[in-house]
Amino acid sequence: MKRITTFLLFLLLWTLSGAQTPKYIFYFIGDGMGINQVQLTNAYNAAAGLPALNFSAFPVQTFVATQSASGLVTDSAAAGTALSTGTKTTNYYMGADPDGAPLRNLSERARQHGKGVGIVTSTSVNHATPGAFFAHTTSRRDFKTISTQMLACQVDFLGGAGILREKDDTLGRDYWLNRAKEAGWEVCLGKDTFRTRPGKRMLCLPEKDGKELSYAIDAAGGELRLQDLTRAAIDHLYANYRRKGFFLMVEGGLIDYLCHSNDPGGAVHEINDMAQSVELALQFLAAHPHETLIIVTADHETGGMAYAYDRRTGRPEWLSGQTCSMRALSGRLAALKKESGENTPWIQVKDLLRESLGLWESVQPTAAKEKQLKQLYKESFLDNGDSREADLYTTAERLARYAVSCLGWGCGVKWLDNNHTGSPVGLYVKGAGQAAFAACRDNTDIPNTLVRVAGLQ
Ligand SMILES: [Zn+2]
Structure with a gap:
């Protein structure tokens, strides 16, 4: 009796400590998803x-x-390398140390231990973060090398929005798709074609060539989404690696794009969108509770998002007035300008800003802000000058940028600039082996802990 009690007590402590060895590993990376972005999303929700x-x-x-x-x-390349290999490297290096020597990544470790490997992203499959899980190069812009390494790598499922190519590329997507087929990949274009195939390596992309999926806030019904790719990856990996388990990295890659554009509503919708893929992992964990580990983190913060106290503003729910991204709003303004040019009255532009952002409904721009909006309208529509400004991923009408900043002001959201910051990011862990991650303080600690906990030495 005493022995049984001791055994049960041990079993209870072992279960509570979460000290099981994870067989199925989910690794979510919200690109640019700082702590404040997460908090704003929860406040909005x-x-x-x-x-x-x-x-x-x-x-x-x-x-x-x-x-x-x-x-x-x-x-993102150096951060992706830290998260995939446990070693710090130089910015723009991918899977290589500061001397350029290749580093062993989690995908290779998982593969060497007989596990299936999947890499999924809402950007291109050879972009910085996914690339850090299969490539070894000193330039994230060397797309030819990265794509060549991608087709040679031992990954079972690759899913994303496209394949990035050099600026002067004349080969097109088909060249890489044909090379993928020659290398033994099963190429699936469009979510209706996604299905599990025994023993095959899958490359899953949208039907149409592109660089990234639509932003969640702009996506039309029926479009390929991150969760479609995540679901297809889980199905394929589980069907093929039920015995040994799998490692699946999923990147919410467009949170970063939207934060580069200082687009608060866009970022909130994109983070909620990634959470739908996390939901699929949670469903998997419910079905395999003692063998599944889910890690959610970010590679860095983007934009220096913060909340500033203002007794008249600071209402995150006003973000619900935003019905499209800043990029899409810029497109709508450009279309209006093309249609009616200098004959476009301010009231028509004002209506468009109201429909797209909820300005003058929930958020009342101050007189000074309205004056600036009118000035930017004048420069764009009446003077017909160059009224656009670029950030890393988006060239947009200044008027669209400023109008979105007015909405952000109403919601209490401010941004430092259009680039990455050095802020720490959150780490959220649930499942088998979870307890060990509480000691992580640096992004390199995450893969190093995972290697230990999952026995991937
Ligand atoms: Zn970025």
Whole structure:
């Protein structure tokens, strides 16, 4: 009897400590998803009557530093390398140390232990973050090398929005798709074609060539989404690796794009969109509770998002007035300008800003802000000058940028600039082996802990 009690007590402690070895590993990376972005999403969700982000209720939560070997502020390639290999490197290096020597990544470790490997992103499959899980190069812009390494790598499922190519590329997507087929990949274009195939390596992309999926806030019904790719990856990996398990990295890559554009509503919708893929992992965990581990983190913060106190503003629910991204709003303004040019009256532009952002409904721009909006309208529509400004991924009408900043002001959201910052990011962990992650303080600690906990040495 005493022996049984001791055994049961041990079993209870073991279960509570979460010290099981994870067989199925989910690794979510919200690109550019800082702590404030997560908090704003939860504040918006609470105000809009939506559930809190699923990962913000994970039992193990801490912060990790993100600096690279280049300095306090990392880019996605160096951060992806830290998260995939446990080693800091120089910005723009991918899967290589500061001397350029290749580093062993989690995909290769998982593969060497007989596990299936999947890599999924809402950007291109050879972009910085996914690339850090299969490539070894000193330039994230060397798309030819990265794509060649991608087709040779031992990954079972690759899903994303497209294949990035050099600026002067004349080969097109088909060249790479044909090379993929020659290398033994099963190429699936469009979500209706996604299905599990025994023993095959799958390359899953949208039907149409592109660089990234539509932003969640702009996506039309029926479009390929991150969760379609995540579901297809889980199905394929589980069908093929039921015995040994799998490692699946999923990147919410467009949170970063939207934060580069200082687009608060766009970022909130994109983070909620990634959470739908986390939901699929949670469903998997419910079916395999003692063998599944889910890690959610970010590679860095983008934009320096913060909330500033203002007794008249600071209402995150006003973001619900935003019905399209800043990029899409810029497109609508450009279309209007093309249609009626200098004959476009201010009132028509004002209506468009109201429809797209809820300005003059929830958020009342101050007189000074309205004056500036009118000035930008004049420069764009009446003077017909160059009225556009570029950030890293988006060239947009200044009027669209400023109007979105007026909405942000109403919601209490401010931005430092259009680039990455050195802020720490959140780490959220749930499942088998979770307890060990509470000690993580640096982004390199995450893969190093995972290697230990999952026995991937
Ligand atoms: Zn970025």
